[in-house]
Amino acid sequence: MSFFVVETALPLPLRRVFDYLPLADEPESAYRPGQRVRVEFGRQLLMGIVTGTRQHSEVPQNKLRPLLERLDDEPLIDDNGLALCRWLADYYHHSLGEVLEHMIPTMLRRGCALSEADELVWQATGNEPASPLRGAKQQALLQLFSDQPRWPHSALTAQGFSLAQLRRLQDAGVISESQQLPLPPLMLERQQFHTLNPQQQSALKTLSAELGHFRACLLEGVTGSGKTEVYLRLIEEAIQQGKQALVLVPEIGLTPQTVRRFQARFSVPVALLHSGLNDRERLQGWRQAREGGARILIGTRSAVFTPLPDLGLIIIDEEHDGSFKQQDGLRYSARDFALVRAHKAGVPIVLGSATPSLETLHNALSGKYLHVKLTQRAGNARPPGMKLHSILHQSLTAGFAQPVLAKMQQHLDNNKQVLVFINRRGFAPLLACRDCGWMAECRRCDARMTLHRMPPHLHCHHCDFQQGIPAICPQCGGSHVEGIGQGTERIEEQLAGLFPATTIRRVDRDTVRNKQAFDELYDDIHDDGSCILVGTQMLAKGHHFPDVTMVVILDADAGLFSSDFRGMEHSAQLICQVAGRAGREDSPGEVWIQTLYADHPQLNLLLDSGYHALALSLLQERQHQILPPYSHMALLRSECEDRIQAQQLLQEARAFMQNWLHQQHPNSRQAPVTLLGPFPAIMERRAGRFRFQLQLYANERKALHQLAHVLVQFLESHKGLHKVRWNLDIDPIDTL
Numbered sequence: 001m002s003f004f005v006v007e008t009a010l011p012l013p014l015r016r017v018f019d020y021l022p023l024a025d026e027p028e029s030a031y032r033p034g035q036r037v038r039v040e041f042g043r044q045l046l047m048g049i050v051t052g053t054r055q056h057s058e059v060p061q062n063k064l065r066p067l068l069e070r071l072d073d074e075p076l077i078d079d080n081g082l083a084l085c086r087w088l089a090d091y092y093h094h095s096l097g098e099v100l101e102h103m104i105p106t107m108l109r110r111g112c113a114l115s116e117a118d119e120l121v122w123q124a125t126g127n128e129p130a131s132p133l134r135g136a137k138q139q140a141l142l143q144l145f146s147d148q149p150r151w152p153h154s155a156l157t158a159q160g161f162s163l164a165q166l167r168r169l170q171d172a173g174v175i176s177e178s179q180q181l182p183l184p185p186l187m188l189e190r191q192q193f194h195t196l197n198p199q200q201q202s203a204l205k206t207l208s209a210e211l212g213h214f215r216a217c218l219l220e221g222v223t224g225s226g227k228t229e230v231y232l233r234l235i236e237e238a239i240q241q242g243k244q245a246l247v248l249v250p251e252i253g254l255t256p257q258t259v260r261r262f263q264a265r266f267s268v269p270v271a272l273l274h275s276g277l278n279d280r281e282r283l284q285g286w287r288q289a290r291e292g293g294a295r296i297l298i299g300t301r302s303a304v305f306t307p308l309p310d311l312g313l314i315i316i317d318e319e320h321d322g323s324f325k326q327q328d329g330l331r332y333s334a335r336d337f338a339l340v341r342a343h344k345a346g347v348p349i350v351l352g353s354a355t356p357s358l359e360t361l362h363n364a365l366s367g368k369y370l371h372v373k374l375t376q377r378a379g380n381a382r383p384p385g386m387k388l389h390s391i392l393h394q395s396l397t398a399g400f401a402q403p404v405l406a407k408m409q410q411h412l413d414n415n416k417q418v419l420v421f422i423n424r425r426g427f428a429p430l431l432a433c434r435d436c437g438w439m440a441e442c443r444r445c446d447a448r449m450t451l452h453r454m455p456p457h458l459h460c461h462h463c464d465f466q467q468g469i470p471a472i473c474p475q476c477g478g479s480h481v482e483g484i485g486q487g488t489e490r491i492e493e494q495l496a497g498l499f500p501a502t503t504i505r506r507v508d509r510d511t512v513r514n515k516q517a518f519d520e521l522y523d524d525i526h527d528d529g530s531c532i533l534v535g536t537q538m539l540a541k542g543h544h545f546p547d548v549t550m551v552v553i554l555d556a557d558a559g560l561f562s563s564d565f566r567g568m569e570h571s572a573q574l575i576c577q578v579a580g581r582a583g584r585e586d587s588p589g590e591v592w593i594q595t596l597y598a599d600h601p602q603l604n605l606l607l608d609s610g611y612h613a614l615a616l617s618l619l620q621e622r623q624h625q626i627l628p629p630y631s632h633m634a635l636l637r638s639e640c641e642d643r644i645q646a647q648q649l650l651q652e653a654r655a656f657m658q659n660w661l662h663q664q665h666p667n668s669r670q671a672p673v674t675l676l677g678p679f680p681a682i683m684e685r686r687a688g689r690f691r692f693q694l695q696l697y698a699n700e701r702k703a704l705h706q707l708a709h710v711l712v713q714f715l716e717s718h719k720g721l722h723k724v725r726w727n728l729d730i731d732p733i734d735t736l
Helices: 079-091 096-101 136-147 153-157 165-170 197-208 227-240 255-263 279-292 301-305 334-345 356-366 402-413 486-497 515-526 569-579 601-609 612-627 643-664 702-719
Strands: 006-010 018-020 036-039 044-054 117-122 150-152 173-178 213-222 243-249 271-274 297-301 310-318 348-353 370-374 385-390 417-421 430-433 450-453 456-459 481-484 502-506 532-536 549-553 592-597 632-639 672-685 690-700 726-728
Touching: 006 036, 006 096, 044 096, 079 096, 079 243, 079 334, 117 136, 117 153, 136 165, 136 450, 150 153, 153 165, 197 213, 197 370, 213 227, 213 356, 227 243, 227 255, 227 310, 227 348, 243 301, 243 334, 255 271, 255 297, 255 310, 255 532, 271 279, 271 549, 271 672, 279 297, 297 301, 310 334, 334 348, 356 370, 356 612, 370 456, 385 601, 402 417, 402 549, 430 450, 450 486, 486 502, 486 532, 502 515, 515 532, 549 569, 569 592, 569 601, 569 612, 592 601, 601 612, 632 643, 632 672, 632 702, 643 702, 672 702, 690 702, 702 726
Parallel strands: 213 348, 213 370, 243 297, 243 310, 271 297, 310 348, 385 592, 417 532, 417 549, 502 532, 549 592
Antiparallel strands: 006 018, 006 044, 036 044, 117 150, 117 173, 430 481, 450 456, 632 690, 632 726, 672 690
């Protein structure tokens, strides 16, 4: 047998592949790119992905280790998936092995077999019962199999049926069992399609014409304009052409209601993937999509990696949302990667938003993307009236101006719902002593601890450090220690006192902790009638609350003076998204924004002329300052328990880059890449580590990536500051 080695990508930060000897007596043809293999690396046992074979190696044969096991006969990742991973690794300057890990679910990363996604499935035989079936449960079971002949065991037990009851039907010859990959259950009652208004019809016609080839499309529609209905019609056309559709949503809280709406409209299996599922459920959804059983896949950020053999359409809802950007490890943008994936697959991608990101809007205005607008709300709904209410020099009751409370009471008296938005969890953002001014600060971060009452504790929302609440001031021993400011818990408590006859429902990370919690809360809200909803931005993202006719936005000024150049963009998006929850049905809605800066020009532009006008103004500012999208950006971050070392690494990195740029462009008066920093992060110390950053700007993307490539090589070979963590973020959205 001729000599060959198996190239293997390992889940390590090293940006290279590793050579291993094949298993004894296995030919080269047994190894194909995309297979999993188990290897020994140092003292570790790792699962790697085969990337190819070669007849030579730079490592002497006697130094090469053999593979321990080949886990797959057929590749788990096809050639297209491998090509996409190579693009990701190159673009984000990341290890190929760590990128490939994202392509497969956790159970497969641990070496499990694909068959472990199978579960017990019951199938109707079509035979008459061999013996009489007695009892209401037996008859109900029989009816289920008459309506749908194939049921996963978990779906039947979720409806209250036991294994013993199923065995009785099996003994009667009515059903049989097998181990199969379960398909997502179908809803038996189909929902009728809504009538489209002229704008929706025009948008659908325009987007439908793009099916069958690549085109990036921005669907910019005001909140409540019926973007989802357009998505549904477009997906229907793709399915009729034998294609699959991938739908990405920003939050797992959106997924259950989105899945229900899609299941109610289509007679094809709909799978979902998000972090709220357990490992087995994620493997099942992944296989359902990979094997073509699921024709629609709905998921959050990581679902963009799922193989879809018949991909025909990608939709990204709320494309502006920051949760589509991974903030650790492989810092990819699911939106940007989806665009690349759509281009390579030759399929259209629709980016939907009422408040598109400035990068997407710039691409649409320049003609790079197809730009489709929906400016009217669907049905009889009308845009809510928006009012800036100045609280300057005004006395407040529980943080609310008196006219705001009076207006809230009017809506509640009309049996409607009021949404109160404040983007701050907990009872109070600060615990302080009135006698000496002591403040409860996190011992690991440059941040103050948030006071929580349910359960009582102090919590740092940056590093997750928690501690008890001191009964007396640890600095002066005084007893006047109290919470300062408002969070969702305190507002919930205060509103319960102000509106004792009204149901108050709080929606934040503390009340919605698992995949069912928001679904149940969402159903309760729809059944409540008159009530007040208090919540954070979890309430702002795409939810439909038909009885909400008033929205109150507290602390709207938080993002007006941000040191992040994207601060105003993000604040405007959040205000518009929250405001869009009001008046989505026949009853008119109104939005009251409490502010200390009622004369703020950009805030007034947003209310008077809408998000699009403000976005155009912000784009002009970005162009003058040569900021993204008019330039390309990368951010080099360092962190270390030693402040000096964290700063020193970036100083050395800057010196290296300046020298390299000078060597490459000796006669240029200005280098193609501008370096800013290093300087401390806004929160310099977080989780016990000091943080610094260095910003890179370039007019041309190619110049930025050339520099980033050599920078990564320099940092990987740097031996002096081994305690310093660093990461390079391409196209960052968080520069704080």
